[in-house]
Amino acid sequence: QVQLVESGGGLVQAGGSLRLSCAASGLTFRTYSMGWFRQAPGKEREFVATIQWSDSTYYADSVKGRFTISRDNAKNTVYLQMNSLKPEDTAVYYCAADRWGGRHYAISGEYDYWGQGTQVTVSS
DSSP states (O other): OOEEEEEOOEEEETTOOEEEEEEEESSOGGGSEEEEEEEOTTSOOEEEEEEOTTOOEEEOTTTTTTEEEEEETTTTEEEEEEOSOOGGGOEEEEEEEESSOOTTTTOGGGOSEEOOOEEEEEEO
């Protein structure tokens, strides 16, 4: 049974930082591409960042230069370091796993497994 468990969310002031973690189990982690998505109230879920099984990384334009995605295959964990946070970054952040990876990394339907989400709130 595949499980993805996010942690690290919370309340932070604008300009601050948070690091999200996603611990995976039940899958061969190093062979999966991992992604972070987010969903704000009243909005659709949107792509944030991905790290492919090859370690290639891609980011949404809105977070480029502020967020960094990384993975530790020995710990079956993917991270999202978020710096210079803005109120518009407020959302539930979800971790996702994609067995095949590839160029459609920004499409949520491409991902096979999802975590339960962790709330990030940025105050102004």
